[in-house]
Amino acid sequence: xxxxxxxxxxxxxxxxxxxxxxxxxxxxxxxxxxxxxxxxxxxxxxxxxxxxxxxxxxxxxxxxxxxxxxxxxxxxxxxxxxxxxxxxxxxxxxxxxxxxxxxxxxxxxxxxxxxxxxxxxxxxxxxxxxxxxxxxxxxxxxxxxxxxxxxxxxxxxxxxxxxxxxxxxxxxxxxxxxxxxxxxxxxxxxxxxxxxxxxxxxxxxxxxxxxxxxxxxxxxxxxxxxxxxxxxxxxxxxxxxxxxxxxxxxxxxxxxxxxxxxxxxxxxxxxxxxxxxxxxxxxxxxxxxxxxxxxxxxxxxxxxxxxxxxxxxxxxxxxxxxxxxxxxxxxxxxxxxxxxxxxxxxxxxxxxxxxxxxxxxxxxxxxxxxxxxxxxxxxxxxxxxxxxxxxxxxxxxxxxxxxxxxxxxxxxxxxxxxxxxxxxxxxxxxxxxxxxxxxxxxxxxxxxxxxxxxxxxxxxxxxxxxxxxxxxxxxxxxxxxxxxxxxxxxxxxxxxxxxxxxxxxxxxxxxxxxxxx
Numbered sequence: 011x012x013x014x015x016x017x018x019x020x021x022x023x024x025x026x027x028x029x030x031x032x033x034x035x036x037x038x039x040x041x042x043x044x045x046x047x048x049x050x051x052x053x054x055x056x057x058x059x060x061x062x063x064x065x066x067x068x069x070x071x072x073x074x075x076x077x078x079x080x081x082x083x084x085x086x087x088x089x090x091x092x093x094x095x096x097x098x099x100x101x102x103x104x105x106x107x108x109x110x111x112x113x114x115x116x117x118x119x120x121x122x123x124x125x126x127x128x129x130x131x132x133x134x135x136x137x138x139x140x141x142x143x144x145x146x147x148x149x150x151x152x153x154x155x156x157x158x159x160x161x162x163x164x165x166x167x168x169x170x171x172x173x174x175x176x177x178x179x180x181x182x183x184x185x186x187x188x189x190x191x192x193x194x195x196x197x198x199x200x201x202x203x204x205x206x207x208x209x210x211x212x213x214x215x216x217x218x219x220x221x222x223x224x225x226x227x228x229x230x231x232x233x234x235x236x237x238x239x240x241x242x243x244x245x246x247x248x249x250x251x252x253x254x255x256x257x258x259x260x261x262x263x264x265x266x267x268x269x270x271x272x273x274x275x276x277x278x279x280x281x282x283x284x285x286x287x288x289x290x291x292x293x294x295x296x297x298x299x300x301x302x303x304x305x306x307x308x309x310x311x312x313x314x315x316x317x318x319x320x321x322x323x324x325x326x327x328x329x330x331x332x333x334x335x336x337x338x339x340x341x342x343x344x345x346x347x348x349x350x351x352x353x354x355x356x357x358x359x360x361x362x363x364x365x366x367x368x369x370x371x372x373x374x375x376x377x378x379x380x381x382x383x384x385x386x387x388x389x390x391x392x393x394x395x396x397x398x399x400x401x402x403x404x405x406x407x408x409x410x411x412x413x414x415x416x417x418x419x420x421x422x423x424x425x426x427x428x429x430x431x432x433x434x435x436x437x438x439x440x441x442x443x444x445x446x447x448x449x450x451x452x453x454x455x456x457x458x459x460x461x462x463x464x465x466x467x468x469x470x471x472x473x474x475x476x477x478x479x480x481x482x483x484x485x486x487x488x489x490x491x492x493x494x495x496x497x498x499x500x501x502x503x504x505x506x507x508x509x510x511x512x513x514x515x516x517x518x519x520x521x522x523x524x525x526x527x
Contacts, residue, residue: 046504052525054234054503057248057257058514060376061241063215064411067201069189070141070148073410074376075261076215076241078186079517083220083237084125085189085203088116088135089180090518091428095510097180101130101190101204102168111175111463118166122227124192125208132162137193139170150187152442153435175463181428185436186517206232206521215241215407220520233505233524243406245379252277252498258525259499261513262379265323271498278503281325282495284510285335285426285433288321288378290371290388290488294449296418298367302484307358307367311395313350314490317387321380322493329489332478333424333433336492337510340430340474345482355395368398372420376409378493381421415446422446423493425512430474431462438481447486454480502526 060075069085072078090100099105103119122130142154159171176182192202201209206228207220218239226232240257242248245264251257253274263271263279272279292299292308299305314328327336330348334341359367373385382403389399404413404420413420427433436442439458440450454477461473481487495513499506505523509516515523 048230048233048505048524049527050233050235050524051527052234053236053238054259054520054523054525055238055240055257056514056520057240057242057251057260059241059243059245059248059260059262059379061215061243062407062410064408065214066198067209068198069138069187069191070146070150072186073149073414075513075517076239078512079514079520080218080220080239081186081189081201082205082517083207083520084201084205084209085191086122086205087184087186087189089184091181091184091511091516093507093509093515095428097184097428101135102180102183105180107177107179111177111179111465112172114170114172114179115163116168116170118168119227120166122204123225124204125202125223126192128192130190130204131165131193132168133165133193135168135190136160136162137195138190139188142187147443148187149444150185150436152439152444153182153185153187153432155441156182156435174459176431177465178429178431178462182432184428185432207237210236217241228521231521234520237520243376245375249498252500255500258503259497259514259519261497263496263498264379265321265325265493265496268323268325268496276501278499278501278506280495280497280499280506280508280515282508282510284337284495285333285424285492286495286512287329287333287335287424287426287489287492288381288384289422289424289446290490291414291420291422291446292486292488293418294447294486298362298364298369299418299486301362303358303362304364304367305486305488306483307355307362307395307397308369308392309348309488310351310358311355311392311397312388312488312490313391314348315350316391317384318491320387321384322491325496326491326493329491331482331485331487331489333437333481333487333489334430334474334478335426338430340471342475342478344475345479348482350391352391352395355392355397359396366396366398368400369419370400370402370417372402372404372413372417374404374406374409374413374421376404376406377421378423384490385421426510428511431458434458434474434477434481435462437487438477438485449481449484449486451480451484499523 058076065077088102090098092098102116104117107114139160142148142150158173161169206226210219210221212218220237222232248260252260385401461470464470
């Protein structure tokens with residue numbers, strides 16, 4: 011089992027049914043020219059929504075788009091997911107697994123140096139993985155809990171022993187929290203990595219500037235002299251900054267302006283279909299959401315079709331209260347689509363001993379563009395089911411620190427993950443630090459561990475189908491819709507390509523693009 015074309019990992023291309031569906035991804039109005047030669051020079055200016063005054067470069071957090079994009083400018087991961095949703099070597103240049111996929115040996119890429127001149131070695135990778143293990147607040151703690159041992163075999167080899175087998179481990183290691191810093195590093199306001207740029211200045215939640223790492227190890231990357239990040243959380247201001255030429259690229263384009271921007275001769279729309287989904291989160295440990303009847307009432311009280319057309323203007327697909335997209339090979343295609351049914355909502359309220367229900371929903375466009383409008387649509391639809399929704403509009407700044415996983419009923423989003431196991435582990439395993447509904451189900455936890463160790467695709471599919479059903483019928487997340495990733499750039503930005511993982515080319519746009527002279 012190796013990382014070369016003859017091994018399991020890259021042979022999985024044929025198994026990734028979702029990859030073919032990603033043909034939906036396009037750069038609207040502009041042909042992709044994969045053979046263009048990158049040019050060096052210029053300053054790339056990005057206007058990014060999803061930043062806060064509490065941001066830093068602590069890889070244990072990275073809760074929103076600005077810190078994730080900035081982290082990738084300075085640091086590299088162990089494994090990179092490419093545009094076809096396939097795991098590719100990054101700071102791990104190759105890997106092999108023993109039978110059963112419990113013990114994995116990884117080769118550390120040679121000839122790579124940190125920004126401070128230190129040579130990348132196995133100790134750095136062991137440290138960078140271990141900060142997510144044991145007594146830690148890391149958002150990746152539940153994923154790293156599967157690592158029984160992370161050991162240095164030599165300066166150029168690392169061995170990871172798992173609690174149980176996982177054929178998807180290289181995909182797991184692509185998680186953006188597993189970025190690499192020097193052994194012992196702790197100064198998260200002054201990051202040191204092996205990435206394409208070094209940080210020159212940083213004002214959290216406002217702006218930052220990064221300059222090219224002249225010794226960057228990836229050919230054809232780090233083409234611009236510098237990258238400037240301007241945090242623009244207001245979607246109208248972000249759009250205006252692009253249209254006026256103040257910035258070269260923006261993320262999270264307002265769905266209402268897609269057609270307008272696509273007609274502008276100096277702009278291009280970058281659309282990617284993937285696993286991004288939008289959520290209404292109910293804390294399963296707090297009343298009234300501790301009663302599954304209440305959760306089911308709320309899931310039947312939303313008009314998904316109307317929400318998709320109103321909030322996303324059709325730029326997405328219906329959700330069915332679980333996080334696995336139609337592009338995933340383990341998507342449960344036989345699970346009946348939940349429909350808007352006020353009478354069923356009333357039925358479940360009665361099962362909970364209630365005639366009516368009043369709830370407060372915390373909402374902010376920090377959750378996703380149009381979230382506040384989506385909350386209003388839900389409020390109107392829910393009233394017919396006997397549910398009164400008070401929408402509490404929260405400020406974007408500090409939303410992820412002050413509201414998410416604190417308010418008992420709030421709105422959020424999840425970017426897609428390359429495998430079903432990774433998505434389910436991060437967001438739904440009971441011990442996960444990012445289980446944002448605090449839903450706990452022993453059967454789910456047990457079957458999740460069993461599925462990831464199986465090499466029998468049919469049995470894995472049976473389990474993942476059942477897990478989706480469990481979440482849909484018992485979980486605390488109402489997931490009404492999946493949304494396309496939509497970014498926009500100036501046409502002078504070259505090398506842009508759709509990517510199934512996150513906005514802005516999987517948060518690596520700054521590393522990959524170049525500017526037309």
